[in-house]
Amino acid sequence: MDLFQYDFMWRALLGALVIGLAAPALGIYLVQRRLALIGDGIGHVALTGVGAGLLLNRSPVLVAVVAATLGAITIELVRARGRTSGDLALALLFYGGIAGGVMLVGLSDASSANLNAYLFGSLTTTSAADLTTIAVLGATIGVIMLALRPALFAVCHDEEYARVSGLPVRALNLLLAVTTAVTVTIAMRAVGVLLISALMVVPVATAQQVTRGFRSTMTAAMALGLFAAGAGVWVAASADTAPGASVVLLAIASFLVVAVGAAAWRVLRRRATPTTTTDHEPHEVVLR
Template identity: 60%
Template sequence: MDFLEPAFMQRALLAAVLVGITAPAVGIYLVQRRQALMGDGIGHVAMTGVGLGFLMSANPVWMATLVAVAGAVVMELIRAYGKTRGDLALALLFYGGMAGGVMLIQVGGGSNANLLSYLFGSLSTVSTEDVTAISVLAAFVVLVTVGLRKQLFAVSQDEEFARVTGLPVRLLNLLIAVTAAVTVTVAMRVVGLLLVSALMVVPVAAAQQLTKSFRATFVLSVVTGITVTLAGTITTYYADAPPGATIVLYAIGVFVLLTLLATPLAKRRARAAAAAAVEGCDTALPAGRKPADDVKV
């Protein structure tokens, strides 16, 4: 347990737990909406916020949050109202955000090490101020994703049905986008802006291999997220590996493992269902009759 002794590891582990909770908690709605790559786009935009933080000598986490939220709102508006040029506008937003961020970091006096720590994560650079910002933002994400889970699930499942039932669909869509943006900035210090989307999607996809209900998928994906972020953080301490890549590879490993476990379970359930159907058919026939008796050749 010597990895608990350094102060930077204590901060990194706390940040990892918060990331493990928030990323899948938002990712489940993005997966349901078939917007699995939205987190990747927001990560590109958030890079401009990081660059502004260096340029203005402000906390990059808070600056990235402001820029990412603004970018997420624009992305949602483009999705809702954009027509033939919607994809082009999003591409310009993504690539412009990344290029602008890299340029601003250089102008603001940042180094390549600073750039890489935000792109791929870095445990040693997680400061007390970062932990405070991450904790506040994570609390907001959990409050929204858990407190409004029924409404968010409804609008993610079927927007038209949600609109008919009287839900504020446009507001809820914007709330999902904003929450996803906040989650990206929560995770960027541990996983990195380029890999955060994987942590939002892969634990959810892994949980779906074994679960059927939304609640079970939510719980298992969060448990998976916490497990892989903690495992990746501890592995990074001992192996000096990049934290973002390590965490994502662990998540993919869990996905493969649960998929292998789910395959025989699915076959067993199918055989049980088929047997139950045959048994029900037998009991529905008159005495002395067999299913084959009713087959005409």
């Protein structure tokens, strides 16, 4: 039976494709700043927002957006002003977020099924309103990442140089933090808060195996994210597997295939390149 004859599968596919484009477009800047795991930390803070929403009988997604945004801004301010290193700040955010989320969900009357939908994604329950929200926010994130690419690249590559050049470094860093929070929140529907960081990072890591420039890496990463999202939903529909896990596993499989292929290509090129022989026999030295 073809599941794509149903509207909910098409909504799931379109939502996954939007997130598959938006997540790597943002993730390349996080990888450049060596903050590849920040999605996990913000995802755990979003889980606290979900728990608060369930406890207060409010929209879990809306409360998660607020919580994730506040958490992202906090970690950016701690990183920029405080003495706490970026890794330690991420660890505090990571553990504090998941502990708060578990506690609040436990205090609420939510079932484990509801919690799993936010932890691991629930694309097939995407409504028309959810799809509209994902499309609008995903398109906004994509436009911002592409339109501000030179400035964001400068900040991520060399923050001091960007500051000397007159760029609003603090504002751009906060913009990255907020867009990361929004991306994590809208991706809860696709892959869940525990897996969203993979969709941000893995396509970028895959693209870096075969590209050199920043622009080409960004383009390739977005294409790979689009492929993983679309193929993951198709595999989930065909094999009756979890869409979020299918998307992430396909992204990782793509990384392994490209990494092995790139390594094999480099070996073949080295073998095909003629080597210059050097005469190691002693030469007579003539003094003039």
